[in-house]
Amino acid sequence: MPLDSTPRPTWLTFDCYGTLIQWDEGLRAAVQELLSRKGAAELPPARLIEVYDRHEHALEQQPPHRSFREVAGEGLRRALQELDLPAEPDDAALLTGRIGAMPPFVDVLPALRWLKARGHRIAIVSNTDDDIIAGNVAQLGGLVDRVITAQQAGAYKPDRRLFDHAHAQLGVTPAQVVHICASPHLDHAAARDIGFRCIWVDRGSGRRLLPDYQPDAIVADLSQLPPLFSALGW
Template sequence: MPLEHSPRPLWLTFDCYGTLIQWDEGLRAAVDRILDAKGDHQVDRETLISVYDHHEHALEQTPPHRSFRTMAGLGLQLALKELGLSASPDDAAILTDSIGAMPPFPEVLGTLNQLKQQGYKLCIVSNTDDDVIAGNVAQLGGHIDRVITAQQAGAYKPDRRLFDHAHAQLGVSLDQVVHICASPHLDHAAARDIGFRCVWIDRGTGRQLLADYTPDATLSTLDGVPELFKSLGW
């Protein structure tokens, strides 16, 4: 459903990490700490992140459903072993404990405040556990009305069950919600399959659009959202 000539949404849903919270920056810092503790080796940060992402995303789509802490720890363990490095329980703790401390992007608090002033209700839909995301939500100025997690839904993006659960919990139809996100692989796939409206925040990280999906709007930072919505007559 294109944004033009479509109804004003009641709810705005947001991906958290990479959209509201500085995920890439925080992940790099955590991986640097993990690698520094391994001593002398030839593994670089970006290689470990790439291999970790591969394992973690595969695990999330492999039954049975397990907590994000479990998935992240196991994914990191598999990545380290694949790259010839030893793995310890401390590695997973460094990674998962750092997530809740990751801060919002500079424009996020002001933008969320604007959107609240414009009358929207705001919900996060995230591939994480309730306790992991709590530290991030606490940094968002009290602007978030609901938080829906993979833990609550028993499913991880891009599985549509997470969004189906979120929409059911919010009591919204597809024309009453717009999703705002940074991840083509996870969120755009669900938007394509379910048909909800979607705004992509392309922060120049190199993430590529899916071959068979184009978001309804693309912005470089979150602070373009209020003006976009005003231009639509919302």
């Protein structure tokens, strides 16, 4: 549905990692260090990340709900095992300890300031634990009004329970929200199934759209939100 035929949203919800925070860049650096520690610097970080992502996403959807620290640790252990690399007790701590220090993209703070100046309320909806994301939120200049995590909801994206919980906490219906995200696999699947409006931030990471879903708008980064919202009268 074209956004110009829809009303101004009551809340803007953002995915965090890859949308606001430099997830891919930070993850590559952490994995490169991990491989170097194991004497496996010749293995491309992208290969370990690919295997880790597969295990992590599968574990997130398996009951009972576990913290992201637990999921990340077990996902990393399984990935290392699959690649015939030794797993050490502190591997997960290296990975999760780096997440909260990952910085925002350079376009994020100016865009969030503009949105706040226009009266928009901003929430983050993220597949993480409260204590992990706290370090990232601290770098966003007090511009985020609410942070809703998988830990709070007891569910991970693309499970709609995380978004249902977020909408209930914000006191809105899905139609009153515009969600802004970089992950087709996680966020677009929920937008498709629940019906909230969605803007895809395509940062050129190689992620591809789902075959059965088209976002309501596509931007290259958050610097394109002010002209888009101005054109919409939001």
